[in-house]
Amino acid sequence: MAAPLSATHAHVEEWSGEDVAVDDVVRALCRLREESAHETEGPDLRTSVMTHMAWVPSEWEEAAVETLAGLGERHPSRGILLFPEPDAEDGIDATVRMLAFPLREQRRHIAAEVVSLRLRGLSTRAAASIVNPLLVPGLPVFLRWRGRPPFGQPEADDLIQVCDRFIGDSGEWPDVPDAYAELPFESTAVSDIAWRRTEPWRRELAGLWPEIAEIGKLGVRGPLAEATLLAGWLRSRLDRDIELEHYEADSLDGVEIDGSECPTPVERLSGSDLLSAELDEFGRDRVYEAAAERAAV
Amino acid sequence: MTETQVQPNPLLDGLGPRRAPEPCVLVIFGASGDLTHRKIFPSLYSLACRKLLPEKFAIIGAARSQWTDDEFRDQMEHAVREFGRDDFKPEVWNWLAEATRYLSLDFSDESRENELSTLLNEIDEERGTRGNRVYYFAVPPQAMPTLVRELGERRTTEGWTRLIVEKPFGYDLASARELTELIGKHFAENEVFRIDHYLGKETVQNMLALRFANGIFEPIWNRQFVDHIQITVAETLGIEGRADYYEHAGAIRDIFQNHLLQLVALTAMEPPIDFTAESVRNEKVKVLKAMPTPGPRQVVRGQYGPGYIDGKEAVGYRDEEKVDPASMTDTFIAAKLYVDNWRWADTPIYVRLGKRLARRETTIAIQFKRAPHPPFEDATTEELQPNLLLVHVQPDEGVSLAIGAKVPGQGMRIRTVHMDFLYGGAFRTELPDAYERLILDAMLGDQTLFTRSDEVEEQWSLVDAVVAAWARDRPAFPNYAAGTWGPAAGDELIRREGREWLRH
Numbered sequence: 001m002a003a004p005l006s007a008t009h010a011h012v013e014e015w016s017g018e019d020v021a022v023d024d025v026v027r028a029l030c031r032l033r034e035e036s037a038h039e040t041e042g043p044d045l046r047t048s049v050m051t052h053m054a055w056v057p058s059e060w061e062e063a064a065v066e067t068l069a070g071l072g073e074r075h076p077s078r079g080i081l082l083f084p085e086p087d088a089e090d091g092i093d094a095t096v097r098m099l100a101f102p103l104r105e106q107r108r109h110i111a112a113e114v115v116s117l118r119l120r121g122l123s124t125r126a127a128a129s130i131v132n133p134l135l136v137p138g139l140p141v142f143l144r145w146r147g148r149p150p151f152g153q154p155e156a157d158d159l160i161q162v163c164d165r166f167i168g169d170s171g172e173w174p175d176v177p178d179a180y181a182e183l184p185f186e187s188t189a190v191s192d193i194a195w196r197r198t199e200p201w202r203r204e205l206a207g208l209w210p211e212i213a214e215i216g217k218l219g220v221r222g223p224l225a226e227a228t229l230l231a232g233w234l235r236s237r238l239d240r241d242i243e244l245e246h247y248e249a250d251s252l253d254g255v256e257i258d259g260s261e262c263p264t265p266v267e268r269l270s271g272s273d274l275l276s277a278e279l280d281e282f283g284r285d286r287v288y289e290a291a292a293e294r295a296a297v
Numbered sequence: 298m299t300e301t302q303v304q305p306n307p308l309l310d311g312l313g314p315r316r317a318p319e320p321c322v323l324v325i326f327g328a329s330g331d332l333t334h335r336k337i338f339p340s341l342y343s344l345a346c347r348k349l350l351p352e353k354f355a356i357i358g359a360a361r362s363q364w365t366d367d368e369f370r371d372q373m374e375h376a377v378r379e380f381g382r383d384d385f386k387p388e389v390w391n392w393l394a395e396a397t398r399y400l401s402l403d404f405s406d407e408s409r410e411n412e413l414s415t416l417l418n419e420i421d422e423e424r425g426t427r428g429n430r431v432y433y434f435a436v437p438p439q440a441m442p443t444l445v446r447e448l449g450e451r452r453t454t455e456g457w458t459r460l461i462v463e464k465p466f467g468y469d470l471a472s473a474r475e476l477t478e479l480i481g482k483h484f485a486e487n488e489v490f491r492i493d494h495y496l497g498k499e500t501v502q503n504m505l506a507l508r509f510a511n512g513i514f515e516p517i518w519n520r521q522f523v524d525h526i527q528i529t530v531a532e533t534l535g536i537e538g539r540a541d542y543y544e545h546a547g548a549i550r551d552i553f554q555n556h557l558l559q560l561v562a563l564t565a566m567e568p569p570i571d572f573t574a575e576s577v578r579n580e581k582v583k584v585l586k587a588m589p590t591p592g593p594r595q596v597v598r599g600q601y602g603p604g605y606i607d608g609k610e611a612v613g614y615r616d617e618e619k620v621d622p623a624s625m626t627d628t629f630i631a632a633k634l635y636v637d638n639w640r641w642a643d644t645p646i647y648v649r650l651g652k653r654l655a656r657r658e659t660t661i662a663i664q665f666k667r668a669p670h671p672p673f674e675d676a677t678t679e680e681l682q683p684n685l686l687l688v689h690v691q692p693d694e695g696v697s698l699a700i701g702a703k704v705p706g707q708g709m710r711i712r713t714v715h716m717d718f719l720y721g722g723a724f725r726t727e728l729p730d731a732y733e734r735l736i737l738d739a740m741l742g743d744q745t746l747f748t749r750s751d752e753v754e755e756q757w758s759l760v761d762a763v764v765a766a767w768a769r770d771r772p773a774f775p776n777y778a779a780g781t782w783g784p785a786a787g788d789e790l791i792r793r794e795g796r797e798w799l800r801h
Contacts, residue, residue, distance in 0.1 A: 238307065
């Protein structure tokens with residue numbers, strides 16, 4: 001199971017079980033909260049602003065936990081981590097953690113709930129039915145999908161139907177820019193962390209207006225996802241054909257407009273910062289949608 | 298003549314505004330003082346940690362002390378380590394230190410003002426700060442006129458200029474007007490940023506969010522549903538060696554004139570049409586204009602005598618260092634105020650503030666009227682209080698709503714329970730210091746959280762009227778023990794109308 005999300009919590013109440021039913025998990029959540037009342041003057045406070053789901057295939061487990069650890073402080077939420085194991089025997093293993101964060105000058109704590117579910121076999125295909133009873137009522141649901149989502153397949157589409165915002169990272173997808181054509185813009189609001197990474201560069205490029213209006217060729221040194229998104233963005237915003245010259249690099253570290261270097265932005269954001277920024281967004285991002293649509297052209 | 302149409306930049310769509318100030322130099326007058334150590338520099342460091350300061354930026358500390366650049370940097374490094382809310386990061390500090398210079402300056406020696414101009418020009422050349430200036434006056438009021446005059450006479454047309462002025466802004470209405478007039482000779486109102494640091498507090502701003510972002514509160518935020526309002530600004534601290542200032546100011550000028558009246562204005566104001574500086578401040582001024590002078594029986598003043606704070610003995614005000622042993626300075630005020638307008642007519646606003654009180658807290662309590670006809674037997678509801686909305690400004694920043702709930706078990710017994718929203722808890726993030734927000738806003742030219750000259754004048758006008766009435770009586774000071782909730786007359790003020798101060 002995943003490690004606790006933050007090292008700063010005062011204590012952790014934990015329940016875990018193998019081959020459990022979703023009702024067991026719901027009961028465990030209630031019981032852990034009630035138990036927190038014995039030590040202090042009332043139950044720990046739960047002040048969620050969303051349900052934050054994450055679909056984490058095994059190869060992304062370590063990276064996902066690290067990113068989420070940086071978020072606990074910023075986005076109080078019920079976290080539901082889904083670890084799919086489609087080839088294992090059918091069943092669900094669960095761990096429920098109630099992390100109690102200390103509060104200045106208070107005896108009470110703030111509780112953050114983290115539900116980790118290992119979905120085995122058939123249950124990976126029915127994830128939506130498993131998470132539905134666990135969502136915090138009345139609050140938005142964000143779904144972070146690690147790796148390439150199988151858009152069009154039930155395990156992805158059903159979960160996307162449940163969420164208010166889908167957050168992917170096209171930098172983790174092997175088939176960009178073609179994959180952008182599959183994004184479920186009509187089903188839910190979509191965020192792309194690769195798109196967020198281009199934001200400081202987009203600001204710099206916007207500063208080159210109006211000269212940039214006549215751009216013919218864009219040179220980008222960085223990952224393919226960011227390069228194609230930048231090109232798609234300029235094509236859609238300026239409504240013109242722009243040739244992309246792409247040089248592969250681990251991070252986005254250079255942009256040229258018709259051979260001239262664009263000023264390098266100073267802003268560098270961590271993985272947690274990037275996801276955090278996406279969790280602050282609620283509506284559809286029409287500028288991204290247009291950029292993704294023209295990324296491949 | 299053909300008009301040239303400026304085409305909007307399509308690349309800015311969706312990027313949203315970035316709160317990044319333009320290149321500038323921040324000059325802190327009074328750089329060797331307590332405020333610079335405790336608040337200004339630690340706030341600048343926190344802003345630097347979050348990369349919120351402009352890339353092309355410089356700080357000049359100016360004070361009488363004979364320090365070198367390095368000595369000043371050492372002092373500020375200590376200040377950041379001791380008072381900063383962020384861990385000390387050498388790379389951030391080095392960036393800030395490298396941008397920091399010091400100028401030993403005697404404010405009364407007008408000839409040395411040229412040294413400042415020379416240094417500013419030098420920094421513009423070196424760091425590309427484009428003649429943009431933020432002058433922070435962390436100096437005693439008596440130093441202000443010389444500074445304003447000298448800076449005004451030397452201002453150039455290059456770049457923009459902003460003045461950050463600390464409270465107190467004047468001593469009374471006449472002196473505040475005099476100062477406004479002097480500043481107005483050289484600087485426009487939109488260049489003047491009068492700090493009331495309460496307005497920089499997240500929870501004070503949250504008052505606006507609570508009222509105007511939630512449809513459920515505003516319809517009942519009026520005389521029909523609200524029985525009365527209580528605002529408490531209580532400190533456990535004494536005057537902390539500031540006798541020179543406090544003997545002249547007292548609680549009425551130190552807290553009532555600014556922080557407290559700001560809280561009243563934010564609580565009682567009408568919804569602004571937008572969140573621009575002018576709209577918000579227009580509405581606050583309307584509240585202040587609608588406040589009649591409270592009569593003598595509606596204001597209680599007090600002064601603390603010896604007592605206990607946190608289990609330790611505390612001396613009385615008159616025994617504090619440098620305080621006149623027969624001082625008549627007020628350290629406590631309680632008052633019943635009104636806002637005579639359609640929304641609040643006849644709804645009392647009880648306020649109390651003071652030093653050496655029982656607990657440190659700032660709260661705004663909206664006490665609603667009782668349910669008109671609870672269909673329960675009296676005995677079942679005897680523990681039930683009217684609904685109460687409590688805004689905790691500090692500490693435990695947040696909002697509590699007191700509601701009646703059934704006690705579990707047989708029969709129907711109802712008692713009051715509090716639903717708590719703890720601000721720091723909900724967002725699990727350290728709240729920024731008020732000064733961080735205000736310094737950044739001043740650099741950005743956003744005056745929403747600063748006090749406008751007419752607002753200050755309305756505040757002083759009310760205070761002057763209250764103080765004028767005090768000339769006619771001489772209360773028996775001290776009249777409350779340190780560590781209590783003030784004089785008995787303060788309790789009487791509210792009790793005679795069948796109400797009680799809330800014990801939060």
